[in-house]
Amino acid sequence: MAWQAGCWLWSKSQECYVQLVEEHDLWQIPYCTVLGSNEPDTFCLPKHDLAETGPNWHKTPFGLSYIATAARIANAQSEGDLLSPLEANVIPLPHQLKALRKAFSHSQIRYLFADEVGLGKTIEAGLVIRELKLRRMAKRILVCAPKGLVSQWLSEMLQHFNETFHLVQPGDYKSIDSHENIWTRYDQVVCSIDSIKPIEYRKGWTTKQLHAYNKTRFDDVLAAGWDLIIIDEAHRLGGSTDQVARFKLGQGLADAAPYLLLLSATPHQGKTDAFHRLLSLLDEKAFPDVSSVTKERVQPYVVRTEKSHAINAEGARLFNQRQTELIPVSWGEHHKLQRQLYEAVTDYIRDGYNQAKAKRQNAIGFLMILMQRLVSSSSRAIAKTLSKRLEALEANQLQAEIEFSDDWDDLDGQSQIDDLVQNSSSGLANEKQEVSFLLSLAEQCIAQEVDAKAEALLSWIYRLQQSEQDPNLKVLVFTEFVPTQQMLAQYLSERGISVVCLNGSMDLQERKQVQQDFAGQTRVLISTDAGGEGLNLQFCHVVVNYDMPWNPMRVEQRIGRVDRIGQPFVVKALNFVLENTAEHRVRDVLEDKLQIILDEFGVDKTSDVLDSSASNHVFDELFMTQVLDPAKLDHELAKALEILRDNAQEKRQQDALFGGDIPLQLDEYKNALNHPMPYWVEQMVSSFLHWQKALGKPASINRNAKGFLDITWPDGSTSNNVTFSGKQAQQTTNVNLLTLEEPKVSELLQKLAPWVPSMPIPQIRLTQLPSGTSGFWSLWRISLTSNQNNASRYLPLYCNSDGRYFAAASSRIWEAICQLEFDVLQGAISDDITGPSVIPMLESIAQREGEALFNTLHNEYLIELEREVSKAEFSFEARRRAIERIGLSEVKQYRLRQLELEQIAWNDNISNQRQVFPQLQLMLAVEIVG
Structure with a gap:
């Protein structure tokens, strides 16, 4: 036939x-x-x-309900309804939901998440991951983070989103076949940023060795086919120029995936050129040069919330005001050696710093700065460094002046001192004899005296636990240096206080164990700055800065370890400083002056004027001036304050640059969290399985004794003890959550087939609507297609027998069919005469009523297209200006011609993209009998 x-x-x-x-x-x-x-x-x-015919939907109510419900889910997705907040193990806060909503407001998901420290940027990124996976837009995901944060990513993704990521470390490269790309082993990977940074030179290496190194770390990671790449602490990629390794890494990663998230609480850092480089990773066309960094261009790419504006689910402020106190610690009669050691080391530093400055020996200059911080930290800290310095002087192993890496300022004090002592340049005049004397004095201090600040710390711990009536009060203690950490741990342990330590030399498993111990019975955690990176310690609210970093921004970062979402108490920060020292004198006057600037500019946090990478050097100069020539302090202080005032002004401009986001209203927030999507998905699956069972397939869905669902799919496979509710899954163990990410579920949406002319129109009777309701109801898919885009919406239409359309009833009947609130009148199917006469009438109404919906799709498409046009035109103009600056006329003309040809080709492509085609497809049609 x-x-x-x-x-x-x-x-x-x-x-x-x-x-x-x-x-x-x-x-x-x-x-x-x-x-x-x-x-x-x-x-x-x-x-x-x-x-000629197959199993039509109309033979069972379940078939009709399945198509209607699947269409409703597809429609909600196309309208931008968010899915991930409904099934994560964490309930997102309003600002986190705002970030997710903005991320999916455009088809190009490339954003900078710039919330302040402690507001949960990791959670926001996790929500984006889940949303992309639920929409089947991403499978392969790479997270690049600083070394100290990789374990946090692994645990938070598993804990909050049930997402398993695999850590790939440099050591893994040694155990693989040279032809294998290790990055393709897993679909979800976390790695440290520096482990994949390319290198252009290493002493003693051949070109072949460099190539092999870069291949496994840089080339292979870029070639691994990622869908989404997330870069934490992304401001580190801005670099000092566009030639540094970290920026080149950023460029490579930015080009290696269609979706990109950059995370940074301090993205600007007072350097517009570095900030421009960071933004160019998101969209090179939108940010071709520094002049493109304007509010209008930046705002669509940035999501930022400040702590002062963050609210909880009830609309109350999310963070309490913190209490900060400067604690001067005095030397008593039993601390004479310590005072003598401080003064002797300061004399040595004064002479050494002046010599280094005269000879332009930067390494020695930095070593002297760190020595001054060490002697303020503890006797053991300065003794350890003096010992290493003496060994190098006696062995005559001092090397040439070292080259400071682009990320030198990111290192903590311990890492910097380790680097300098190992690599510092030639000794100073009479240095061996002087260092030997100082070391002897430091060892006397250790043997005969207890550090004054250690005694003060113990006294404050007892005082705090009494005032708060908590004998098990937890205290987080920060120090810059490992020897001080070791001394404090021994001192407190000997006095019956349980202690754990954390520093940058620990591996991931050790870090995890320390955090678990502190969350358990241990009372005190002593951490270095590198060790504290990435900590979430909301269960502790007392921070002691045992030694103070010269840059107060470091203090802000330390306090941020406990001043985070979920902190129920007022955070207390105690800042220890030795009385009548250079550090005490500078900090005492500096904090008052700094507060004046904060009040002047309406800034409520010191970090707002200190997140510039230049701040480190400002404070180095300030403190060293007090050491070298106290009479000049006022002059240096005035200079420093002027820089900080400029930073405050810069902060205002940054706020304006990032501002403009419309805050998420509480009713929107609550509606999003209470979206019925999980119920719809369950209804779709249930209707589909019942329909398949009616067709003779081995399909079933039943509730078991535990209250969960056991499913047998049409192919005979099973899913047991499942739920479609994310909230239920969060509250119960040993239950499996089924979402649209599950292939068997998402396939039900992909199989959504339109009505075909060979199908007769079924007759139904609505059971929950007025009995007099009669007429025809149909569901239409309205689509826009172009050579770049496909978008669809669904339109329900109800009309009476006379062809009169009723908008409100159309949606209500759609709901009733999804809910199975109807009966199919068996044996009363409209015959082939009715079908051909009814469908043209319904199509005529759909063409009339659906035009507005298509126009909405068209307008959305044109807005996206014009956004791309604006970016490209701006980019062409910026490139043209750059070419015009070329001095050689022939080169200039050649490049202008090439640019013109490129723009012509681009214009042709845009013209093609402007052509769109509408489609109208019938998905369901029923006759309603009253």
């Missing part, structure tokens, strides 16, 4: 209707070329696979 081209046939193997394009009978092999209802390309099927 011959079929006519264009007719709809049922494919037994595909289990869907296909449209016949052409029949073939070549060399005694009969087959047909067909077009799937949702397929752009034709394909071939054997003729015996095709039949």
Whole structure:
């Protein structure tokens, strides 16, 4: 039997209707070329696979309900309804939901998440990961973070989102086949930023060795085919120039995935050129040069919330005001050696710093700065460094002046001193003798005296636990240096106080164990700055800065370890400083002056004027001036305050640059968290399985004794003890959460086939609506297609027998069909005469009512397109200005011609993209009998 081209046939193997394009009978092999209802390309099927009719939706209420519910889910997705907050193990806060909503407001998901420290940027990134996966937009995901944060990413993704990521470390490279790309082993990977940074030179290495090193670390990671790349602490990629390794790494990663998230609480850092480089990673066309860094251009790419504006689910402020107190610690009669050591080391530093400055020996200068901080930290800290310095002087192993890396300022004091002592340049005049004397004095201090600040710390711990009536009060103690950490741990432990330590030399497992111990019975955690990176310690609210970093921004970062979301108490920060020292004198006057600047500019946090990378050097100069020549302190202080005032002004400009986001209203927030999507997905699956069971498939869905669902799919496979509710999954162990990410569930949306002319129209009776309701109800898919985009919406239409359309009833009947609030009138199916006469009437109404919906799709498409046009035109103009500055006329003219040709080609492509095509497809049609 011959079929006519264009007719709809049922494919037994595909289990869907296909449209016949052409029949073939070549060399005694009969087959047909067909077009799937949702397929752009034709394909071939054997003729015996095709039949004139198949299992139509109207034979059971479940078939109709399945199509109606699947269409409703698809419509909600296309309208931008968010799915991930409904099934994560963490309930997002309003600002986190705002970040997610903005991330999916455009098709190009490339953003800078710039919330302040402690506001949960990791959670925001996790929500984006889940949303992309639920929409089946991403599978392969790479997270690049500083070394100290990789364990936090692994644990938070598992704890809050049930996402397993695999840590890939440099050591893994040694154990693999040189031809294997290790980055393709896992779909979800976390690695440290520096482990994949390319190098251009290493002493003693051949070109071949450099190539092999870069291949496994840089080239292979870029070639691994990622869908989404997330870079934490992304401001580190800005670099001092566009030639540094970290920026080159950023450029490579930015080009290696269509979706990109940059995370940084301090993205600007007072350097517009570095900030521009960071933004260019998101969109090179939108930010071709520094002049493009304007509020209008930046705002669409940045999501930022400040702590002062963050609210909880009830609309109350999320963070309490913290209490900070400067604690001067005096030397008593039993601390004479310590006072003598401080003064002697300060004399040595004064002489050494002046010599280094005269000879332009930067390494020695930095070593002297760190020595001054060490002697203020503890006797043991300065003794350890003096000992290493003496060993180097006696062995004559001092090397040439070291080169400071681009990330030198990011290192903590311990890392800097280790680097300098190992690599510092030639000794100073008479230095060996002087260092030997100082070391002897330091060892006397250690043997005969207890550090004054250690005694003060113990006294304050007792005082605090009494005032707060908590004998098990937890205290987080920060120090810059490991020897001080070791001394304090020994001192407190000997006095019956349980202690754990954390520093940058510990591996991930050790860090994890320390955090678990502190969360348990241990009372005191002593951490260095490198060790404290990435800590979430909301269960502790007392921070002691045992020694004070010269840059107060470091103090802010330390306090941020406990001043985080979920902190129920007022955070107390105690800042220890030795009385009548250079550090005490500078800090005493500096804090008062700094507060004046904060009040002047309406800034409520010191970090707002200290997040500039230049601040370190400002404070180095300030403190060293007090050491070298106290009479000049006022002059240096005035200079420093002027820089900080400029930073405050810069902060205002940054606020204006990032501002403009419309805050998420509380009712929007609550509606998003209470979205019925999980119920809809369950309804869709249930209706589909009941429909398949009615067709004779081994499908079932039943509630078990535990109150969860056991599912048998049509192919015979099973899913047991499942729920569709994320909230239920959060509260229960040993239950499996089914979401749209599950292939068997998402496939139900992808199989959504349109109505075909061979289907007669079923008659139904609504059970929950007025009995007099009668007429026709239909569901239409309205689509916009172009050579760059496809978008769809669904339109329900109810009209009475006279063809009069009722908008409100259309949606209510859609709901009723999804909810199975109807009966199919068996034996009362409209015949072939009714169908052909009704469908044209319904299509006429759909064309009339659906035009506005198509225009909405068209306008959304044009807005996105004009955004791309604006970016590209701005980029072309910026490149043209750059070419105009070329001095050689021939080179200039050649490049201008090349640019013009490129722009012509681009204009042609844009013209093609402006052409769009509407489509109108019938998905369901029923006759409602009153």
